[in-house]
Structures are given as structure tokens and as C-alpha cells.
Amino acid sequence: MRVMVFVKATADSEAGVMPSTELLIEMGKFNEELIKAGVMLAGDGLKPTRQAKRVAFDGASRTVIDGPFAETRELVAGYWMWEVKDMDEAVEWVKRCPNPMPGPSEIEIRPLYEMSDFAEIMTPEAEALHGGNAAAMGRADG
Known part of the structure; x- marks a missing residue:
């Protein structure tokens, strides 16, 4: 299952306050763990x-x-896209x-829709349009 992980904004992040060197190192190590785990x-x-800007x-x-x-x-200051087995x-x-x-601070985790979630409403035309995109991304579920 894919999830989007949102780091919620704070007054500091919205003011452009940069993280400390220590935090950059800690987050870099955490990201390395995520990458090594295939997440x-x-x-x-x-x-x-x-x-x-918003439209x-x-x-x-x-x-x-x-x-x-x-x-x-309610704003987002950063994100990850992860592949995990479950929530x-x-x-x-x-x-x-x-x-x-x-x-x-807060971190929010939201599951992404997969093409299989749309199986009941998928028409051949929609599948042709979306199936190619899923296949191009190497997804087996589209």
C-alpha cells in the first residue's frame, strides 16, 4: 500500500526558519533507513x-x-511517499x-487510491487511459 506522509507546517516553517544542522543530519539518517528498507x-x-499559489x-x-x-x-511543510504493507x-x-x-509538530498519514479501488466503475476507455500510466510507473495494480 502506498501512503503519503505529510509533515504539517508550523509558525516557524511558515516563517522560513531553517532546520538546525543536527535535525538535517537526524532526518538524513532516518531517510537512509527508509530507503534501505525499501519504504x-x-x-x-x-x-x-x-x-x-493556489488555483x-x-x-x-x-x-x-x-x-x-x-x-x-492545516498546511504542509514537507512530505514522503512510502510503500508499506499496511497503515x-x-x-x-x-x-x-x-x-x-x-x-x-504533527505528521499525517494518508493512504493513496490505487487503480484497483476504482474497479467497480472502471470502463474499458478509462482503463486504457489510466492503465497505461500505472504500467509506465511499474505498478502491478493498474
């Missing part, structure tokens, strides 16, 4: 939302919204993670 597929830190959709209308965005606790394994990995922020 980590991708991951990165995100710049503060003052450098971001709001309403029917055919598109509105561009410049950052920064309010509600810091319990993902939780165990997160519990081993160094605290990603200087103070209190």
Missing part, C-alpha cells in the same frame, strides 16, 4: 506558502490566489521519525 519512494520539504476552481472559472495562506496547522507499518515508521520541527 521511501519520494520525499521533500516545501518552501513557505508565501512563495506559493481555485468554480465550474469553468479559475482564480489564482497568492500565498501566504492562513491556518498554518500499522506506516505508523511505526512515523513513530521512529525525529521530531521534524523545533517544537510541537
Whole structure:
């Protein structure tokens, strides 16, 4: 199962406060463990939302919204994409993670949809469109 692991933003991360050298080293070692275990597929830190944009959709209308965005606790400061056997394994990995922020912080784990989740509504046309993408990514479930 694939999961997206979100490091939630804090006032410090939104202010652009850089992590300490010690934290960079700790996180680097943790990432090495994830890679050696075959868990980590991708991951990165995100710049503060003052450098971001959102595009709001309403029917055919598109509105561009410049950052920064309010509600810091709802924002994401970084992410990993992991391949784990189940949610319990993902939780165990997160519990081993160094605290990603200087103070209190949260990490959210969300499972990704797989093509098999759409089996009941998949038409031959949709399968042709999406099946090729899954195969190109080396996924056996698409």
C-alpha cells in the first residue's frame, strides 16, 4: 500500500526558519533507513506558502490566489511517499521519525487510491487511459 506522509507546517516553517544542522543530519539518517528498507519512494520539504499559489476552481472559472495562506496547522511543510504493507507499518515508521520541527509538530498519514479501488466503475476507455500510466510507473495494480 502506498501512503503519503505529510509533515504539517508550523509558525516557524511558515516563517522560513531553517532546520538546525543536527535535525538535517537526524532526518538524513532516518531517510537512509527508509530507503534501505525499501519504504521511501519520494520525499521533500516545501518552501513557505508565501512563495506559493493556489488555483481555485468554480465550474469553468479559475482564480489564482497568492500565498501566504492562513491556518498554518492545516498546511504542509514537507512530505514522503512510502510503500508499506499496511497503515500499522506506516505508523511505526512515523513513530521512529525525529521530531521534524523545533517544537510541537504533527505528521499525517494518508493512504493513496490505487487503480484497483476504482474497479467497480472502471470502463474499458478509462482503463486504457489510466492503465497505461500505472504500467509506465511499474505498478502491478493498474
